[in-house]
Amino acid sequence: MRGRSRALAALILSLAVYAVPIVSAHWAGLLGPTLVSELGSDRPSDWIAADVAMAVVAQIVLGGVAWLALRWGRLACAIVMILACVPMVYAVNVAYMVSIPSMFLIEDDDTPDIAGLPMVCALPNVWLVPAPSGITRTIDARGVALVGIGDGQYGILRVPQCVVEPVAIPRLPIAPSIQQVTPDGSVLYSAYERGAPGQTFWLLRREATEPVQIVPPAGVSSSYPFPLLSNDARWVAWTMGAPGGPVSMQLMPLDGGAPRVIAHDLLQRATMSPVELDVVGGTLVVNRNLDTFVALGLDGSVSWGPLTPPGLAVQPQTLRYEEGQWLAWDAYVEGRPKRASWSTRAGQGSYTVPRGRGITAAALARSGKFVAFSTTTELNIGSIADTVLIKRASDGADVFRKTLPAYARSHVAFLGERQFAYTDIAGATATTRVMVLPE
DSSP, rough: OOHHHHHHHHHHHGGGGOOOEEOOSSEEEEEEHHHHHHHHHSSOHHHHHHHHHHHHHHHHHHHHHHHHHHGGGGGHHHHHHHHHHHHHHEEEEHIIIHHHHHHHOOOOOOOOOOOOOOEEEETTTTEEOOOOOOOOOOOTTTEEEEEETTTTEEEEEEETTTEEEEEEOOOOOOOEEEEEEEEEEEEEEEETTTTSSSSEEEEEEETTTSSSOOOOTBBSSSSSSSOBBBBBBBBBEEOOOOSSOOOEEEEEETSSSOOOOEOOGSSSSEEEEEEEEEEETTEEEEETTTTEEEEEEESOOEEEEOOOTTTTOOOOTTTEETTTTEEOOSSSSSSSSSSEEEEEEEEEEEEEOTTTEEEEEEEETTTEEEEEEEEOOOSSOOOOOEEEEETTTTOOOEEEEEETTTOOOEEEETTTEEEEEEEEEEETEEEEEEEEEEO
């Protein structure tokens, strides 16, 4: 084959690279049409340029292989091109689906671990469970945490003794869901029964072996049909009202007595959910439109708020509040790394998580001196290790840092006045470690 004809044939054969199938778990397409659609997308220009450059390089390589193979004739070229298909498809898919996205989605984090905090105890086969417990985390202040202790079983960890009390939640065909844990260790959970519509709610008081069913009153809002247990486990609050109508909160005593009703303008004209009920302290904390928090007095006043942490995509579970101090973090956000901010008596600060990771859990020390985070990967590509870290609130400096295996998704908690707990992972074993904070 003459040189010009051979070069033209190699060029034509090189175009086959744009017919390489790009396959993911939820999508498949050809490289050429995929690149064309990408040009009109909102993907960063440098990322698009990298994808196009990869395709051009692959085309040059394939064209070069074809040009060399054509020296031995068309049959030999056909055999070589067929043999080249498998490594070409693999290389293009790895580059397009893993290597290039990793360059733009994953930020390297080579921060060294920091140890040195005294250990109180290490409890093997015990792991912290991120159960809802209100934004003031009065359960943590009493040195109490919900833990998993076996297949579907739960316990209450108490420090500094490091004892675990089993919680007698019945074994059910469909595993129950923990809705709330109160400071004394009482547990509110929901359950489903096969063949029965909806879910039921049950309260298992501390050291009790038989749960008590919590039955919703007539008129419960269909937009938020869940109970909120008070911190002393003696009251339950329900969101009342028909869609589009006025909203109120009905507080039902669990030990007998008349209900109480809270109606306030801040309950209206918003996507509203109750967050924490403290009948003894006389406050009900509610969340409005996901990003704003306010504490309503049971007498109709406003105890604090509305509080909207600036620059963050918060949700009801991503705020901690303690006597005017707060810690908030992004629940879900696109287009930028996840962030957290805090304002405490010790100082104000923020933490930006390296790209490719999200905040699994966070905690605020009652003293306001420390904040803690655990991070994990948000991607199904790359190799991103999990981390647990404690920062000084005054300057944001790390005082403790631990690298964990990927997907560990450790929970963290400040327990009592000076203890910190997190779940460590080693192989198939989970261990809850409790440490003493610095002065």
